[in-house]
Every structure is written in structure tokens, then in C-alpha cells.
Amino acid sequence: MLTTGNDTVLSKRATKTANTDEFLLTQFEKAEANLFHAKDNPEGIVNMGTAVNRVMEVELIERLTKPDALRFEQRYMHYFNNSGLLELRQAVADTLTRHLAPDNPVSPDNLAIMNGAGSCLDALAYTLCDPGDVVLTPTPVYTRIFTDIEERGQVDVMPIVCKAVPDNAEESFRLYKETVEDKILETQSAGRRVRALILVNPNNPLGDIYPPGLLLDIMKICAKYAIHFISNELYSLSIFDEDANFQSVLSFKDIPDPERTHFIWSMSKDFALAGFRTGVIHTCSSSVMKCLGKIALYQCTPSLIQHASATLLSDKAWCDDFYLKINRQRLRDRYSCCLARFRGAGITVRKAKAGLFIWFDLGPYLRSRTKEDEMDLFQEILKRGVYIVPGTQLYCEEPGWFRASFAVSEVELEEGLKRIQQVVEERKQKGQVSWSTY
Structure with missing residues (x-):
């Protein structure tokens, strides 16, 4: 050294x-x-x-190599709205509305574009938490959640442990509302401030989908203790079980605490474009959006890539x-x-x-x-x-x-x-x- x-x-x-x-x-x-x-x-x-x-x-290559997708224009040489091009925010809003919230339209004004879902987590850690705060997440879970929250935000991520059940794979690793509240109380009793809870839904690595009733119960628990609820829905358009009952947090009509409820999605998983570095945060909090709009300067997605992403999403037939x-x-x-x-x-x-x-x-x-x-x-x-x-x-x-x-x-x-x-x-x-x- x-x-x-x-x-x-x-x-x-x-x-x-x-x-x-x-x-x-x-x-x-x-x-x-x-x-x-x-x-x-x-x-x-x-x-x-x-x-x-x-x-x-x-x-994807066939669609992206058509003339309308990766097309260079003079405007891509200049600065742009740090929160994302309007054409992409509108395309994302329309796509999320069609597939996740048809009765609860998503507004482009509530969206911030970042360079990947990891950057979205990093930005939310900075925006919502102070150094030393605690963020909870059920485990097993994608490892980078810990890194994305902890590394620059200096926030501690603590697991809500979901255990395996001997000789019963289907009951293993289930999440219960009681487990969530118990972990919150345990952490608070140790003198730590629980600031947020992240739920990966559909889950990575389990491939599981959390029942809508459980989601609502967890949101109510978060509202009770003034904790931010972050729904990470990176695989929400990759549900292959035809009998699955998935409900996005975007579709709930009566969210217990809208100011503290946030959503993350990206082009990396559902659209297999990890190299595009295009992530999305949805929030109804004007205060959160104001901060995201400023720090997005450090985590922007190039405008040329934003246009290509918007082109894919706007081509509804494709x-x-x-x-x-x-x-x-x-x-x-x-x-x-x-x-x-x-x-x-x-x-x-x-x-x-x-x-x-x-x-x-x-x-x-x-x-x-x-x-x-x-x-x-x-x-x-x-x-x-x-x-x-x-x-x-x-x-x-x-x-x-x-x-x-x-x-x-x-x-x-x-x-x-x-x-x-x-x-x-x-x-x-x-x-x-x-x-x-x-």
C-alpha cells in the first residue's frame, strides 16, 4: 500500500x-x-x-440494429435532464402502466433514470439514510444489495433471515410479517435506527413471488415504524409461471405511506440489457425526487442509450x-x-x-x-x-x-x-x- x-x-x-x-x-x-x-x-x-x-x-440485436434505435442525433452531444430524457421516462411509464399497473397509471414525473439498478440502490441509500442507519432485507438475497447500500452510503444492511425447513423445500425460506416486525423491534431495541426495508419481488435467488396480502402487511408495518419500503422488481416482466399471482407495488390503490414507498426496475434483466446501464426509480415523494434529480448528475445513463431503450419500449407490438x-x-x-x-x-x-x-x-x-x-x-x-x-x-x-x-x-x-x-x-x-x- x-x-x-x-x-x-x-x-x-x-x-x-x-x-x-x-x-x-x-x-x-x-x-x-x-x-x-x-x-x-x-x-x-x-x-x-x-x-x-x-x-x-x-x-434483441435484430431490433436494436434497425435504423430507429441506435441512431445518433445532434442533441445527444449536449447536456440533458439528469433524471432522464422525457422520451425514456414516458416510455418506461407507459410500459410499467401496461404490464404492472393498468388501473393506476404511472407518471413520468415520478421516475428518475440512473445507470443501473445498483446505482438506484446507491442513490436511495444516500437520499433516505444517514451513515450508521440500518436497512433490512430478507435473505437469501442477491449479494450486491449489501454492497450497493453499504459501500458509499455507509449504511448497514441487516438480514431478515428466512430459514430452510428440513425435508420441505416449498415451505423453506418463506417470509412472514411477524418475522419482519420482530426484526425491526430487535434492531431498534439495540439502539439502531431502521430507515428502510428492501424487498426483491420476484425474488433473487428463490424465483419466488410474494403474495399481495403479505406485501400490504409489510407496507403497513413499515408505515407503523416510519420505515421506507423499497420494492425491487427487476424480474417483474419475467414471470414464467402462468398461474402466478404477482402484484406490483405500483398497482396498489391504498398504499399505507406513499411518501416512503419506492420502486426499482431496470432494463438489465427483463430486457437482457445489463450493458445499457439503465435503471429506474419510481417515487411519489417530491422531496425524494428533488434530491434524486440532483445526484443523478453522477449516475446518468448516456442519452444515446436512453433513446435506444425508449425505442424498444415504445414499439408495443414488438x-x-x-x-x-x-x-x-x-x-x-x-x-x-x-x-x-x-x-x-x-x-x-x-x-x-x-x-x-x-x-x-x-x-x-x-x-x-x-x-x-x-x-x-x-x-x-x-x-x-x-x-x-x-x-x-x-x-x-x-x-x-x-x-x-x-x-x-x-x-x-x-x-x-x-x-x-x-x-x-x-x-x-x-x-x-x-x-x-x-
Whole structure:
């Protein structure tokens, strides 16, 4: 570490950031450096760990390369409204209204555009919280929520632990309103201020959808304690279970505390455009919007990309009747393939309804249910050429659960599943199984 006298070159917070080893980023870089390709690199790594939707890439490229999408104009050379181009905010408002809140129209005036959902979380941490405040979120959950809130906002994220139930995958990791309120009271009794609660709905990694009644109960609890409720709905247009009953927070008519209720969405997951860095915050609070409009200067999405995003969303025939419809069907097919293969191999799976992931239990194939043995199995699977995410890296308390993305090409999916099954079968044959409960 470079020093000048008694001082380091970096600030304390920068030193912490620079020296933090982030598991998902590290493994992503390893996979990218040696990606599987059926012809060019058949021994490479099948990346089923990164949250990227690849089932509609060809169709997206075809649409984006039409003359009206990535089209350069003189106006894109100049400054623009930091909160986002009106054409994109209007297109997002119309899309969210059509699909999530048809009886409760979304206004573009309540939207702020940021460069990705991570930036949205960072901006809300700055806007809503003071350093040392607490944000709660149910776990297991996407790891970056902790980083996005904590890193620059200096806010502490604490888990509301949802536990596995032995021999009952469907009841495992359920969230209850009583658990939420108990965690709030426990944290407050320790002298900490709970400032916000983040709910990922549909859930990553579970693929679960929270019942509307539970959402309302949690919003009421947040209102009771003057806590901001943030609904992270990144996978809300990727619901592949035709019987699912999803209700966006945008659609509720009587929100208990509108000033403290906020919504996040992006183009990264539903539209497979993580590289576009286009995230959205919806809020009905004029105070929150005023702050977001100013700090958005540091987290803007380029205007050329905003125009391309608006073009996709405004093309209703392509967006609604083609892209979203086919995307859901392909996600359903890939998930069904994964589910059948894992269950056929005797692997326990928690049924998903939305998103890009299958959440499955390899605990019986650990020597013991410890984080160390979970990581040993992860490394064994990685050496076989598949990157999946160990559950403890997603704040799952019970070692042995893993998250795999099925939103990859059919060739990658087949190769990845084959390699995972090979590792499991070899452990069975060697007697390297515990069959232990939690």
C-alpha cells in the first residue's frame, strides 16, 4: 500500500472498497476469461452464475440494429435532464402502466433514470439514510444489495433471515410479517435506527413471488415504524409461471405511506440489457425526487442509450406481443428442463415462478453441512467447468443450497447440467454424502 508520511494514498472508505474481495465479481471475471464455447473452447467454463438473460439475444440485436434505435442525433452531444430524457421516462411509464399497473397509471414525473439498478440502490441509500442507519432485507438475497447500500452510503444492511425447513423445500425460506416486525423491534431495541426495508419481488435467488396480502402487511408495518419500503422488481416482466399471482407495488390503490414507498426496475434483466446501464426509480415523494434529480448528475445513463431503450419500449407490438411473450416462454422451457433434470437426479429443488434462476439443495452431497464443505463442492463443480453460486454467498444460513441461471443458450444449459450431474454422481459413488438435516 502506497503511503506518504503517516497517511495512506487512499481514504479509509476507498481503502476498504479497494481491498474488498467480492465473490460474484471475482468468479465472473474467471468465467469470462475462459468461457465455454461448443466449438472454440469446449473445455471452458459454462457460466450459470451471473444474472444475465441470454435467451433473446439474437432478437434483441435484430431490433436494436434497425435504423430507429441506435441512431445518433445532434442533441445527444449536449447536456440533458439528469433524471432522464422525457422520451425514456414516458416510455418506461407507459410500459410499467401496461404490464404492472393498468388501473393506476404511472407518471413520468415520478421516475428518475440512473445507470443501473445498483446505482438506484446507491442513490436511495444516500437520499433516505444517514451513515450508521440500518436497512433490512430478507435473505437469501442477491449479494450486491449489501454492497450497493453499504459501500458509499455507509449504511448497514441487516438480514431478515428466512430459514430452510428440513425435508420441505416449498415451505423453506418463506417470509412472514411477524418475522419482519420482530426484526425491526430487535434492531431498534439495540439502539439502531431502521430507515428502510428492501424487498426483491420476484425474488433473487428463490424465483419466488410474494403474495399481495403479505406485501400490504409489510407496507403497513413499515408505515407503523416510519420505515421506507423499497420494492425491487427487476424480474417483474419475467414471470414464467402462468398461474402466478404477482402484484406490483405500483398497482396498489391504498398504499399505507406513499411518501416512503419506492420502486426499482431496470432494463438489465427483463430486457437482457445489463450493458445499457439503465435503471429506474419510481417515487411519489417530491422531496425524494428533488434530491434524486440532483445526484443523478453522477449516475446518468448516456442519452444515446436512453433513446435506444425508449425505442424498444415504445414499439408495443414488438415489446408486448413478441419479445416479452417469447422471453417468458423460453424461460419457462429452460426452467422446466432444469427442474426435470435435477429432480430426476434426486436433487431437491425449490419451485420457482419467475426470474432466471433455479434454487437447489446439494446439501446431501456435502460431507457435512458447513460453509467450508459447501465451498469445497463449489470448487469441485468449478473445476469441472461450471460456475454456479453457493447459497452462503447469497446470505443463506443453511450451507448446501446453490443458485444456477438457466437463462443461457440450450447448448450451454445442456453442458452445464451434464457437468453438475457428473460431480453429484461421482460423490454418490464415492460415498461422499452426508444425508444430514439442518
